[in-house]
Amino acid sequence: MTAVQALAATPALIGLDWGTTAMRAYLFDAQGNVIATRASGEGIMRLPQPGAFDAAFDAACGDWLALSPNLPVIAAGMIGSAQGWREAPYIETPADAAALVAGIVRVTAACGACVHIVPGVIEHGELPNVMRGEETQIVGALASAAIDGDTRALVGLPGTHAKWAVVSGERIESFHTFxxxxxxxxxxxxxxxxxxxxxxxxxxxxxxxxxxxxxxxxxxxxxxxxxxxxxxxxxxxxxxxxxxxxxxxxxxxxxxxxxxxxxxxxxxAALAGESPRLIGSAALCERYRLALTQFGCLRASVVEAAAESGLWRIATQAGLVARHAFEPAG
Amino acid sequence: MTAVQALAATPALIGLDWGTTAMRAYLFDAQGNVIATRASGEGIMRLPQPGAFDAAFDAACGDWLALSPNLPVIAAGMIGSAQGWREAPYIETPADAAALVAGIVRVTAACGACVHIVPGVIEHGELPNVMRGEETQIVGALASAAIDGDTRALVGLPGTHAKWAVVSGERIESFHTFxxxxxxxxxxxxxxxxxxxxxxxxxxxxxxxxxxxxxxxxxxxxxxxxxxxxxxxxxxxxxxxxxxxxxxxxxxxxxxxxxxxxxxxxxxAALAGESPRLIGSAALCERYRLALTQFGCLRASVVEAAAESGLWRIATQAGLVARHAFEPAG
The missing domain is CATH 3.30.420.310 (2-keto-3-deoxy-galactonokinase, C-terminal domain)
Structure with missing residues (x-):
């Protein structure tokens, strides 16, 4: 989308992928197209002091909200942790988009905007596992991969703390952290x-x-x-x-x-029989794709724009966009 | 041994356990008793500049050599690495004390003393393994454990780079680094x-x-x-x-x-059936002993003074002590 197109589109949602070391902000139109993106190094562990969330939020999205004061805002990632803006307690596996929507926690920014924070997911057991942000990327990957309701899928998120999630239909059934x-x-x-x-x-x-x-x-x-x-x-x-x-x-x-x-x-299940969806940087996903071939797993594919797809999908399922687009904000 | 006994004993050998971060020097009498010990933080990676080996050697043993100028000196550990005083090329597994003796490399210190450096051991393969210093401790452990010539033994050396060696009789057959x-x-x-x-x-x-x-x-x-x-x-x-x-x-x-x-x-072989000899700090060996019990391995024992026993044994087998004690130095 060109700058002219972006200016022409009507903003409908702000989505924030706000992690430990970075934040990305997305401005969506009413069809879910990303019409503007901001990247910031103000991850929650890099803020100058606790409570600097408002300033970082204003710096990233203040001008968008100034132009469209009633824009709904959704955020995912470590921003919902105990060290974040407001804690959004983990929901338990199995977890689908509806459960994520039900677990949303709201915080009102100094500018008056209501920020909807997506909860993370926990799997209890001898080795408990937690994720924050990846659940939203997985929801996004499932939306874009057009996986049938009953299909089992394997989603890999390589990185600092790599996650591998087994998804059944649209539910995160189980996951592991490496x-x-x-x-x-x-x-x-x-x-x-x-x-x-x-x-x-x-x-x-x-x-x-x-x-x-x-x-x-x-x-x-x-x-x-x-x-x-x-x-x-x-x-x-x-x-x-x-x-x-x-x-x-x-x-x-x-x-x-x-x-x-x-x-x-x-x-x-056998790794060789899987068709893993990979979410991450292109170079890292390519390493994993190459390594997977050594395990006879030849059908790995890379999912683009998983975070923004997931933010959009959860926001629409939560009624944030519909309310804004079709009803007076209430 | 008390200080008076130590003064009364006639020194017969200096042994150095000279590693990356520390050096220990032992003064032996002609029966192999340790009559004095020095500990120094001047490991080879902590010397102020390359080539500072002479100064560190003098600081540790200069007074011993001043009193007994013809004392033989033997050293083991990273001092024989490419970054050490003089490189003593690795000998290959299977390796026994005779092979270590044959691989000794000599360097003449500025004070005139001849320092005999024990080589390390290498095992080739897909995962090559190397040790420097541990081979001498293993020789010492075998001496003090009174293992029969044909007995298989397992020797564990927990630490920074833990080693586990399979020893057959007095030969290091194979080893792994964790x-x-x-x-x-x-x-x-x-x-x-x-x-x-x-x-x-x-x-x-x-x-x-x-x-x-x-x-x-x-x-x-x-x-x-x-x-x-x-x-x-x-x-x-x-x-x-x-x-x-x-x-x-x-x-x-x-x-x-x-x-x-x-x-x-x-x-x-089965770990549960082994009687591992552990060499290392008492607290760390106790952790390993405790963990080994969880594998059904109940007969682990801790070997004391393995480095000094090994230095003494290799020196005597090399004829260093015999020559000095019974023949004029040549």
């Missing part, structure tokens, strides 16, 4: 493994796939036993310093997918 | 898991064993999938901040031992 991204950063920046690494100028597919293969062969021995090979394969001249970052990345993603395959097996 | 200690530090200091932790005033056995149990139940899912539970069990009120450090410790050690059990199984 600390792959954060562990990779900690290993590179704060252990001996990083000392012999040099950042390559481009992705080293061969080194990455070597790591995936080693993880597949040695998953039972475990990650603690395999990661030191990043160093010893360097010592023995097999891996150059420029190959070690992608080798380690392949090792970790390989272990993650081995673990995922085991978890699916315990539910009677 | 980055457990360094990963624990990186997770605590540099990831979200540390943010909700408070250091307990004493070891929390229950939290530790909970971590071991979770690792045993979920080893197939893998460490990437289990460690986030340190946070979520806190969020759900199951783990208090003071319990989270020992829970995470139990998780990691549990995964390490699950991995070890699998590696032993692939050789036809």
């Amino acid at each position: 600390m792959t991204g954060e562990l990779y950063g900690a290993l590179r920046e704060h252990t001996i493994l990083g000392r012999t690494m040099i950042q390559p100028s481009q992705f080293d597919t061969e080194a990455f796939l070597r790591g995936v293969t080693v993880a597949r062969h040695a998953h039972q021995a475990g990650l603690l036993a395999t990661i030191f090979s990043t160093r010893t394969l360097g010592l023995t001249g097999v891996l150059q310093p420029e190959q070690q970052p992608d080798y380690l990345s392949g090792l970790l993603i390989g272990h993650e997918l081995c673990g995922l395959a085991g978890l699916l097996e315990s539910r009677g | 980055m457990t200690g360094e990963l624990y530090g990186a997770l605590r200091e540099h990831t979200i898991l540390g943010r909700t932790m408070i250091q307990p005033s004493q070891f929390d056995t229950e939290a530790f064993l909970r971590g071991v149990t979770v690792a045993r139940h979920a080893h197939q899912a893998g460490l990437l999938a289990t460690i986030f539970s340190t946070r979520t069990l806190g969020l759900t009120g199951v783990l208090q901040p003071e319990q989270q450090p020992d829970y995470l410790s139990g998780l990691l050690i549990g995964h390490e031992l699950c991995g070890l059990a699998g590696l032993l199984e692939s050789r036809g």
Whole structure:
């Protein structure tokens, strides 16, 4: 959409994807098209002081609200955590869009706008799992993937705390968290493994796939036993310093997918038979797509614009847009 | 031994356990008793500049050598690495004390002393493994454990880069490295898991064993999938901040031992049937002993003074002590 088109469209909703380290704001028209986007580094952990939410909100959307004072606002992510603007208690799995709508918590901004905060999701058990923000992306992915009501689907959200969710129809049935991204950063920046690494100028597919293969062969021995090979394969001249970052990345993603395959097996499913929907940065999703092929899983696809689709879908299901577009705000 | 006895004994050997972050120096009499010990923080990575080995050596042992100028000197550990005083190339598994003796490399200190550096050990393969210093501790453990020539033994060296070695008779047949200690530090200091932790005033056995149990139940899912539970069990009120450090410790050690059990199984051995010899700090060995009981492995024992025993044994086998004690130095 061009700037002229954007100006011509009538705003109908503000959506905020407000996480720990960043915030993205979307302005939607009444058909759900994104007509403007703002990106801000003011994630909830980066605000200058607790309670700086109003200022960050004004900076991101103040002008949009000045032009359309009654615009509804929906927000998802860590903004609803105990450290956020207002806590939106987790809802339990199985969780669908209706349950998310029922769990919405409202906070009134200093400017008078009512911000509707989407709750996160929790799965209890020996290993409890929580998500905030990903539930909205999953709802968005399901909307855009046109999954049938009864179809089981696997949704992967690689990143700092990678999530893998099993979705049945439109319900999040179960999910797991793999600390792959954060562990990779900690290993590179704060252990001996990083000392012999040099950042390559481009992705080293061969080194990455070597790591995936080693993880597949040695998953039972475990990650603690395999990661030191990043160093010893360097010592023995097999891996150059420029190959070690992608080798380690392949090792970790390989272990993650081995673990995922085991978890699916315990539910009677096989990773090779899945068609995972991936949500995340293009480069990271490509790594996962490549690694998944090593597990015989050849039908992974990348979902674009999942956060904005999910915000829109939850807002419409909550009646925020309908009320605004067709009825006087009440 | 009292100070008076120490003064009365005739020095026969200086042994150095010289690693990355610390150095320990031992003065032995002709019967292999340690008559004096020095501890220094001048590990090879903490020296003020490359080539500061002579100054650190003088500071640790200069007065001993001034009194007994012809004392033989033996050193083990990272001092023999490419970043050390002189590189002592790795010898390959299977490796016994005779092979270590044959691989000794000599460097002449500025004061004229000849320092004999024990080589490390390498095991080639898809996951190459290396050790420097641990080979000497293992030789020491075998000496003090009075293991028969043909007996298989399992030696564990918990720590930053934990080693588990399978020893047959007096040969190191095979070994594995688990980055457990360094990963624990990186997770605590540099990831979200540390943010909700408070250091307990004493070891929390229950939290530790909970971590071991979770690792045993979920080893197939893998460490990437289990460690986030340190946070979520806190969020759900199951783990208090003071319990989270020992829970995470139990998780990691549990995964390490699950991995070890699998590696032993692939050789036809069972962890439960082993009598592991543990070498390391008393508190850490106690954690491992406790965790091992959860695997049915009830006969772990702790080996004391393994480094000094190994230095003495390798030096005598190399003829360093005999030459000095019974023949004129050549």
